[in-house]
Amino acid sequence: xxxxxxxxxxxxxxxxxxxxxxxxxxxxxxxxxxxxxxxxxxxxxxxxxxxxxxxxxxxxxxxxxxxxxxxxxxxxxxxxxxxxxxxxxxxxxxxxxxxxxxxxxxxxxxxxxxxxxxxxxxxxxxxxxxxxxxxxxxxxxxxxxxxxxxxxxxxxxxxxxxxxxxxxxxxxxxxxxxxxxxxxxxxxxxxxxxxxxxxxxxxxxxxxxxxxxxxxxxxxxxxxxxxxxxxxxxxxxxxxxxxxxxxxxxxxxxxxxxxxxxxxxxxxxxxxxxxxxxxxxxxxxxxxxxxxxxxxxxxxxxxxxxxxxxxxxxxxxxxxxxxxxxxxxxxxxxxxxxxxxxxxxxxxxxxxxxxxxxxxxxxxxxxxxxxxxxxxxxxxxxxxxxxxxxxxxxxxxxxxxxxxxxxx
Ligand code: IZC
Ligand code: ZN
Numbered sequence: 001x002x003x004x005x006x007x008x009x010x011x012x013x014x015x016x017x018x019x020x021x022x023x024x025x026x027x028x029x030x031x032x033x034x035x036x037x038x039x040x041x042x043x044x045x046x047x048x049x050x051x052x053x054x055x056x057x058x059x060x061x062x063x064x065x066x067x068x069x070x071x072x073x074x075x076x077x078x079x080x081x082x083x084x085x086x087x088x089x090x091x092x093x094x095x096x097x098x099x100x101x102x103x104x105x106x107x108x109x110x111x112x113x114x115x116x117x118x119x120x121x122x123x124x125x126x127x128x129x130x131x132x133x134x135x136x137x138x139x140x141x142x143x144x145x146x147x148x149x150x151x152x153x154x155x156x157x158x159x160x161x162x163x164x165x166x167x168x169x170x171x172x173x174x175x176x177x178x179x180x181x182x183x184x185x186x187x188x189x190x191x192x193x194x195x196x197x198x199x200x201x202x203x204x205x206x207x208x209x210x211x212x213x214x215x216x217x218x219x220x221x222x223x224x225x226x227x228x229x230x231x232x233x234x235x236x237x238x239x240x241x242x243x244x245x246x247x248x249x250x251x252x253x254x255x256x257x258x259x260x261x262x263x264x265x266x267x268x269x270x271x272x273x274x275x276x277x278x279x280x281x282x283x284x285x286x287x288x289x290x291x292x293x294x295x296x297x298x299x300x301x302x303x304x305x306x307x308x309x310x311x312x313x314x315x316x317x318x319x320x321x322x323x324x325x326x327x328x329x330x331x332x333x334x335x336x337x338x339x340x341x342x343x344x345x346x347x348x349x350x351x352x353x354x355x356x357x358x359x360x361x362x363x364x365x366x367x368x369x370x371x372x373x374x375x376x377x378x379x380x381x382x383x384x385x386x387x388x389x390x391x392x393x394x395x396x397x398x399x400x401x402x403x404x405x406x407x408x
Contacts, residue, residue, distance in 0.1 A: 003045075003057035004404045006377065007036040010064035012047070013385045014369040015350040020286050020313035020358035027347040031385075037067065039375035039404035047369055060406060062379050065398060066388065068349060069369050070139025070376030071330045072356030075267055075288050077177075077321035078126050078143035078164075079157045082113030084322045097297060097324055098221055098249060107147070107181040110322050114147035114157065122160040129320065130168050133328050134407060137397045139376040142173045142317070142360050144215060146180030149193075151201050154178050158210035169402045173360045176202065176211035176240060179223050179231045194227055198234035206238035212361070213264070214240035218254035225253030232261045241361065243288075247272040249299070259283035265315070265359040269302045270294055277303070280312045286359040287312050289351070290319035291336035292327050304341035315355035316348070331388065331396060338389045345389040375404035 012035035015021055021028070038046040038054055046052075087100055100106040114122070126143075133141060143161045148154035158174055165172035178197045186193035205211050214235025218228040232242040242261045246254025248268035255276025258266050265286040269276065272287075280287055289302045307314050316337050320328040330352055337348040357367030365374050379399040382388045388396050400407040 001041045001404055003054065004039045004060065004375070004401065004406070005036060005052050005054055005057045006060045006062055006067060006379065006401065007052055008064060009035040009037070009062045009067045011066045011384050012037070012369060013066065013068050013349060015354040016368055016370060017354065018364045020355050020363060021350050022313040023308060023311045026308055026314060026350045026355070027344050029346045029349060035067070037369055037377065039401070042375050042403040044369060044371050044373050044375050046371060060379070060399065060401070064383065066380040066382045066384055067369070068378050068380065068385070069353040069367055070378055070400065070402065071137045071352045072140045072360070072362070072367055073133065073138045073317050073320070073328070073330055074142045074265070074315050074356040074359040075290060075317035075319050076141055076143050076328070077146060077319070078129060078141065079122050079145065079160050080110050080114050080147050080322050081117035081122065081125070082110060082322065083326070084109060087323065101181070102221060104184065106323055108184060110147045111149050111181070111183060115153050119156050119160055122157065123163050126160060126164055127168060129328055130164060130170050134170055134400060134402070135397060136329055136331055136395055137378040137400060138170065138330055139400065139402050140171045140173065140357070140362065140366055142175060144175040144177040145211070146177030149178065149181065149183035151204060154201055155204065155208070155210065158205060162210060169407055173362070174211045175213040175215050175243060176205045176235070177215040177217070178202070179216035179228070181217065181222055194230060197231055202234050202238050202240065206240060211240060213243050215243040215245060215267070217245040218252060218257065219245065219248055220250040220252060225257055228254065229257055229261060232257070232263070236261065243267060247276060251276070255279060258285040264361055268293065270299055272303060277307055277310045277312060280307070281310045285312070286315050286355055288315045288317055288359045289341070290317055290325065291340055292333050293319045293325040294340070295336060296325050296327070301340045304343055308347065313355045313358060314343070314347070314351050315359045316351040317356060317359070332392070334389050335392050345385045348389055349385060375401060377401045
């Protein structure tokens, strides 16, 4: 693969370490002026200042611009058929997200479209989204199943994720979300669906090594905290690490489950109560916050500052999905992190790099610019970190380097 030097970096900004950063440390980043990065065979070999000594390398001149780690999008529903633009009118007439789901729309309409699509169609559709994510500075993406809701269609989604991981420059990390909704054929017998997940689908997913994580949508009208626990415990038996969609709309106990099941992350947390924050702090769970979803739902915003103050590491991700967040733009998420969560640009950078990596168990390899980490970085059309958090609505990426290769 060879050697790549990125030099003439005006400002290099990166969190440091191999674990999630919490409390005041979330906002303490390393900043270097006039810096360079040397990447050898896809791995960062050296970070320094001034003129690099190395020769025999491909050189990228950053022309005095900002460089950060590649962004990590730790929560997406990347694989889906169709879109849901028909729901916009319903929303504008006052229907809520849960109203639309209860009418058989929402997730369930995407389930119909995903079941109808072939695996190849799902791959090609998601590939376009990944291309756009890469152009926006994202170098790693977590992707969930959850629009199949039966054995064959859940496996189809997970195989699509695997194929994209093998064929697209972005690294994908796979999560089983069979507990995203109760499918219509089990409407009258939800317990049978939970048994199907625990006794048949989870073992099949684990045996085929198609997912690393198991997630549930713990929400009013979807899965209760008790049901969520049953499903996550079944996943654990098969080696799948728990994640939880918790407190997105109603606080029904999802965030409190994190310490009971040892969840690596909890997602959304828009209406997270103090007891949930305590549980996450105790369990070392990463709070994976999705502010573009709050924006799109017109809801309140997660209590990010309370979480940081309580020592909970905060990550931020897109939640890209066809219903509650039809945007994959992590730069917009960074704007909202500052403007709505009132995080500092330094805290925001940590949230979309190292803490995002921690939410998918990759903080040892990803999320910072330090020797030994993967050679994923972004050169920005910006001279400092404040600029990329302050400008809105433009793509500020100049160049993406992925695994030590210049992408664009
Ligand atoms: O398709 O509505 N919240 N799952 C939980 C979603 C949003 C995705 C969707
Ligand atoms: Zn989600």
